[in-house]
Amino acid sequence: MRRGWAWAIKGYLAVVLGFLYLPIAVMMVMAFNQSSLYELPVRFDTVWFEALARNDRLLRASLNSVLLALANTVVATVLGTMAALAFARYRFRGRTLLQLLLFPPITIPWLIIGTSMLVLFFWIGIGRGLHAMLLGHVALSLPYVIVVVGARLKSFGPALEEAAATLGASPWQTFWRVSAPVMAPGVVAAALFAFAVSFDQFVISYFLAAPGVSTLPVEIYSAIRKGFTPEINAVSTIIILVSMGIMLLVARFYRFGGER
């Protein structure tokens, strides 16, 4: 009876994992299928990856995506870490309010945030394009950076810093010699998070893309709407591998939810 129960639980978890990974696996297999009509059996071929290498539109969009994600990572990590430091080391009036203000970027549907950014940026002359997308991506990344770095800062408390200060270190020395090394894993994890948020972001980019200036997800969306092409499978396979790789790296530095 107990054994049967244990098998049922394992089987259930296997089914859930199957549900999560099956479509992705199918897409990856089809990316290597020679037939553009997804015919079976699969005949292995890298023809769609070669086609991708010649597709200037998608290549330019990929470059945009990577540059944007890098810029977003730098800005969001620096600004977010600063705010996290303030939250972790100071008690001040309005602290709770400022922390609550981190929720809107996460909880308001991106559709609303994206369209309202379009309205404002167009209206006041910021316009659309990569700079506008950067403004949006940083806003979405900041809450994650602040939470992730904050969790790390909370785990070691101000005692170390106070000790350094008592021993005569200047605030600057204390920060670089004591705080920075201890919070480094949190900052690295937050930076990877920020990269992933931007690299995978579609909705905000979609509304802020200018004609000819777009990112990979935006190009993919318009390609899907025009009609399926197996090249999209190829580029999607690459994207999935990149973002999953990044999250595996994050997992090295930051433990998701609760103790394990």
Added chain:
Amino acid sequence: MNLVRRRRLAVFGLTAPAYLWLALTILLPLSAMLFFSFLTQAPFGGRQAELTLGQYGAFLDKAFYRTLAWRSLELGFYVTLGCVAIGYPAALALAKYVKGRWREALFLLIVLPFWSNALVRTFSWTMVLRGDGLVDRMVQAVFPGAPSFGLLFTYPAIVVGLVHSFVPYMILTCYISLQAIDDSLIEAARSLGASAWAVFRRVVLPLSLPGLYAGVVLIFVPAIGSFMEPRILGGPAGIMLGTVIEDQFTVVFNWPLGAALSFILLAIVLAILALAYPLLRRNLQVA
């Protein structure tokens, strides 16, 4: 006194850049959009716009828009229900029946797709659900001669795609509150003669409700605001409040109507968050 001022300066210097950024990208845009939702037309290219309540009036007058809002709510309901049905048992199994390194590995495998590209994952379902796709072939293999069918561009396809997108959220939030339940509570209940079902209903379930509520809110809100998934998986069956808002901004260029519809959506979201706030307050403390 000097120290107090220095502290104040430090706090301001550290928080101001991030919050000025958020003001420019969240607060100001939302205000601009609220303003636009009261205009007769977008004030670009020298056109004269007047203040009006007409955009909101359109929502109240035309049954079409109310039906849309209802359809989006209904979609959110089904998606959330699907996520609870699949996610809660998985979280329970993970938190209470799987131990050690297996748990760690499984947990990572479950949250991993959540952090990969949502658009690409949605797209991958088209290959599974379309006629002659994976589901169709599997049915054919089990029941040879069954009529070929495609689920793509149907309502269930949207629900499946969105459940796939959001179920890791539910597993994550439920797992966090389930693994915090002290096993000795469960043992105590068992030793006092409670059946497995009674233990679940009287001990485990009530203690895991905060995680369940958090998951429900975190899924319901983005689900009713979705437009990409209904577009790709639903086709003509996928007309939702979200897709109509998208159209106002990208195809029809009726920004004031789009703004008004967005604010109606936002009002629905805020109402849900306000209802859920007392339930969530204890769990969502950041930093």
